[in-house]
Amino acid sequence: xxxxIAVFSAALAAENLFFARAFDFGNMSRIxxxxxxxxxxxxxxxxxxxxxxxxxxxVNRLIAGTVLYxxxxxxxxxxxxxxxxxxxxxxxGKYAANFFEKLGKYLPFAAFNCATLGSLLxxxxxxxxxxxxxxxxxxxxxxxxxxxxxxxxxSLRQRLxxxxxxxxxxxxxxxxxxxxxIALALVGLTGNQLxx
Amino acid sequence: xxxxKNNWYRRFLLATKGIFLQNPILTLGLALxxxxxACTSLQTAVGLSIGALMALIPAALLLxxxxxxxxxxxxxxxxxxxxxxSAVFLMPTRLITGSLSPALMDSVGVYFSLFCVSSLLFTxxxxxxxxxxxxxxxxxxxxxxxxxxxxxxxxxxxxxxGYGTIWNKPLTFMKIRFSGVMVSGLGFILLxxxxxxxxxxxxxILSVQFWLRDGWPKLKAKVAGIFEKNEKEPxxxxxxxxxxxxxxxxxxxxxxxxxxxxxxxxxxx
Numbered sequence: 046x047x048x049x050i051a052v053f054s055a056a057l058a059a060e061n062l063f064f065a066r067a068f069d070f071g072n073m074s075r076i077x078x079x080x081x082x083x084x085x086x087x088x089x090x091x092x093x094x095x096x097x098x099x100x101x102x103x104v105n106r107l108i109a110g111t112v113l114y115x116x117x118x119x120x121x122x123x124x125x126x127x128x129x130x131x132x133x134x135x136x137x138g139k140y141a142a143n144f145f146e147k148l149g150k151y152l153p154f155a156a157f158n159c160a161t162l163g164s165l166l167x168x169x170x171x172x173x174x175x176x177x178x179x180x181x182x183x184x185x186x187x188x189x190x191x192x193x194x195x196x197x198x199x200s201l202r203q204r205l206x207x208x209x210x211x212x213x214x215x216x217x218x219x220x221x222x223x224x225x226x227i228a229l230a231l232v233g234l235t236g237n238q239l240x241x
Numbered sequence: 242x243x244x245x246k247n248n249w250y251r252r253f254l255l256a257t258k259g260i261f262l263q264n265p266i267l268t269l270g271l272a273l274x275x276x277x278x279a280c281t282s283l284q285t286a287v288g289l290s291i292g293a294l295m296a297l298i299p300a301a302l303l304l305x306x307x308x309x310x311x312x313x314x315x316x317x318x319x320x321x322x323x324x325x326x327s328a329v330f331l332m333p334t335r336l337i338t339g340s341l342s343p344a345l346m347d348s349v350g351v352y353f354s355l356f357c358v359s360s361l362l363f364t365x366x367x368x369x370x371x372x373x374x375x376x377x378x379x380x381x382x383x384x385x386x387x388x389x390x391x392x393x394x395x396x397x398x399x400x401x402x403g404y405g406t407i408w409n410k411p412l413t414f415m416k417i418r419f420s421g422v423m424v425s426g427l428g429f430i431l432l433x434x435x436x437x438x439x440x441x442x443x444x445x446i447l448s449v450q451f452w453l454r455d456g457w458p459k460l461k462a463k464v465a466g467i468f469e470k471n472e473k474e475p476x477x478x479x480x481x482x483x484x485x486x487x488x489x490x491x492x493x494x495x496x497x498x499x500x501x502x503x504x505x506x507x508x509x510x
Contacts, residue, residue, distance in 0.1 A: 067277035067425050069270070069360055115346075116335050119354030120328045126358075127321040134317060153320035157358045159274050166351040211437075213444065217270050218437035225429030232426055
């Protein structure tokens with residue numbers, strides 16, 4: 046149990062998909078939306094990531110050890126995302142029509158972004174995630190961390206928009222610098238690591 | 242600030258839209274993972290640029306044709322098809338690049354595969370949706386060049402500061418190493434400063450242009466006004482009335498002097 050908590054907290058903060066890996070949420074301007082929509086978007090991403098993580102664990106077992114593993118792992122994990130996206134599209138359309146009408150347009154962005162595929166690929170390479178429970182916990186933590194990062198960036202954007210910054214720094218530059226400072230603070234938890 | 246249609250800077254910006262104006266990374270904030278984390282040297286920048294080229298251009302160009310073959314009910318599959326098309330083109334690129342330089346592929350890691358789901362690809366896809374193939378190709382190339390510009394800049398700065406080398410060749414003048422620039426946090430900060438520098442450069446060029454248009458003639462007029470004043474002053478002395486007055490006064494003075502001199506002579510006699 047402690048191991049699972051450690052994996053969850055590491056995925057949530059120390060290896061946060063946005064701050065530590067810079068996996069973006071798509072267009073940064075999308076963060077202008079209200080927090081409720083962001084929360085829904087993050088929730089959808091987390092759900093898709095966790096379900097895809099379950100399938101990806103099996104796929105990874107199948108292709109691991111093959112000669113072309115490094116070359117086909119990307120497309121194999123992408124196929125699992127496509128499968129989960131299609132299933133979510135059908136199920137939401139059939140059983141949650143109201144929900145689908147409101148949030149159906151966010152579904153492709155929630156399913157296909159660097160955070161979802163990146164998380165699947167990273168977990169496939171991580172030797173410590175040797176069991177299904179650990180892999181699922183990692184994906185859940187990564188999804189929650191991703192949603193938290195979304196909300197944090199939204200909040201930062203709101204606060205920075207009212208501050209008196211130099212004109213050249215207003216907007217994206219200041220947002221990136223602030224994200225960098227948070228990322229540096231999180232690096233303090235793990236130490237300096239080069240990308241996997 | 243509005244610019245006239247004949248303005249050279251405006252024409253330059255429009256011609257290079259996607260490279261300097263609306264740069265995908267510095268202005269739109271797309272493709273962040275590649276610039277912030279993966280791009281740690283000039284070599285990785287070049288490798289990522291090749292990846293971006295192969296992931297973006299063929300997929301975005303082929304997608305409209307592929308979508309024509311897909312029935313109307315399945316049009317919602319455009320995003321997964323775009324991602325899969327891109328992944329199909331990325332696979333041989335990875336094979337070739339990996340065989341040429343295995344170290345490069347190791348340093349890029351999972352980031353190479355992420356091109357097929359990057360926000361950059363989906364933005365490019367939306368931009369080229371209803372464009373003619375040639376125009377779409379031009380837009381794609383410009384956006385790709387914009388990405389390459391930032392990646393190469395980031396790669397160079399980080400390699401020089403972090404390793405003291407450029408394309409693995411040591412730089413003798415770099416005695417101090419700042420290995421911290423390889424961390425994602427400083428990558429964000431560096432990119433933020435680059436974006437700010439781009440904005441500052443743009444604002445400076447604009448302000449110089451506007452100063453040349455509006456400020457320079459005003460200054461010219463002011464300077465000309467000062468000179469005109471100086472030139473008018475000697476002209477005033479040369480005015481006829483003043484001249485006559487001065488001449489008259491001079492004559493009176495001469496008469497007074499002669500009278501006094503003559504009076505003194507007569508007194509002496």
